[in-house]
Amino acid sequence: MGSCVQVKAATLVTPSDPTHTHVLKLSAIDSQLFLRFTIEYLLIYEFNGMEKQDIINRVKAALGRALVPYYPLAGRVRVRPDGSCLEVVCRGQGAVFVEATADFTATDFERAPRYVTEWRRLLALEVVDVLKGAPPLVVQLTWLSDGAVALGVGFSHCICDGVGSLEFLNLFAKMATGVRSGTTASFKQETTSFMTGLPKPVWQRQLLDPTSFKHDAVEHPEFKLVTDRCKFMTRFEPDRLTPTSVTFHEWRLTELKNSITQTSQLRLSSFTTFEVLSAHIWRSWAMALNFPPSQTLKLLFSIDIRNRVKPCLPTGYYGNAIVLGCAQTTAKDLTEKGLAYATELIKEAKNRVDDKYVKEVVNSVSLNGASCVPDPVGVLILSQWSKLGLERVDFGIGRPVHVGPVCTDRYCILLPVHDHNRSVKVMLGVPSVAVDKYLDLISAVQLNA
Secondary structure, rough: OOEEEEEEEEEEOHHHHHHHHHHHHOOOOOOOOOHOOOOEEEEEEEOOOOOHHHHHHHHHHHHHHHHHHHHHHHHHHEEEEOOOOOEEEEOOOOEEEEEEEHHHOOOHHOOOOOOOOOHHHHHOOOOOOOHOOOOOOEEEEEEEOOEEEEEEEEEEEOOOHHHHHHHHHHHHHHHHHOOOOOOOOOOHHHHHHHHOOOOEEEHHHHHEEEEEEEOOOOHHHHHHOOOOOOOHHHHHOOEEEEEEEEEEEEEHHHHHHHHHHOOOOHHHHHOOOOHHHHHHHHHHHHHHHHOOOOOEEEEEEEEEOOOOOOOOOOOEEEEOOEEEEEEEEEHHHHOOOHHHHHHHHHHHHHHHHHHHHHHHHHHHHHHHHHHHHOOOOEEEEEEEEEOOOHHHHHOOOOOOOOEEEEOOOEEEEEEEEEEEEEEEEEEEEEHHHHHHHHEEEEEEEHHHH
């Protein structure tokens, strides 16, 4: 199989209608150091017989239109002059649109990539530091050798979270589909029509600013340093990782849940699929890597706080409305105490997040700034993309047959599965020396007794 990707053109796409020229402040949550990276989605669409140029024209036109209500994504991010947080300079600078060709076929994405960066050039403009003037939004359309299309999209995480990025993608896709209809309505009428059924974008980042909220000093475990007993980070250098992809169909998820009820007092209704699957992944990963028994291990995962704060954040808020849930234990307890134990740790971590907890995090990251960064030692980070709706993003060329990250590295991603809405695909880069054991463990259910 070839994997040559050739970039044919790269252009700057600006909002198709005049937008506000001003500077918008980002929230304390948005400005955290560990969110200064790019969310990179890869969507694969099968060939549907449409002309390539027609697809290009519609997608580029739709991008310009979608950037009008979401004009901060066409701005540039910088540090606020007083150093307190980040801000977006909005002057309609534009997003980058790339057109490319590649030797991949749609079926190549039914398996994991052979190495971490095999699919890297399907989003060729890698934004390493958005603070150096890079665009916060990059879109790449790549024609595959079998006529299929790869759509790579990169969002600067400091501007939006997963939910926010999908709200933009849904409007972008809806506009691409609408362009084909040849409507003659005014732009304002078109935008209003396209927004029907979609949330109106809401900025209002001040809603997650620090408050005068008084609280006792609380040490959140996600930020607490732990002792490194195994040269942890050296195990996870990209060239030492092998990407993996494991699909859990509905029957396997049910079997996994049932294995808990057979060995503990937990009722089936007392935990979610996310909780039990995350616990199974965490334990399989820990067992495969054979950490020292006393090594502290953490599972970090994003928790949407839109409905956990008081009052709730408005519908359409597309900024970072997340805090990190943190389940923590020792390697010995995680591997020996069973799936029910790990599942309860994850459930407890989720249940801790309420309005008071969020205010503590906001105030803490505001006061401590650069020092308030999750400690990477002993950590497995997990992101749930399976519930975002990526599998429904249709640009008028059908729904994607594959959804995933551009690079499969040490961050575990839960993904939707094409035509199986109750199934979940798990993609994770595992140290090569442990990959076979990991695959054996994660494919088993009996280890959870």
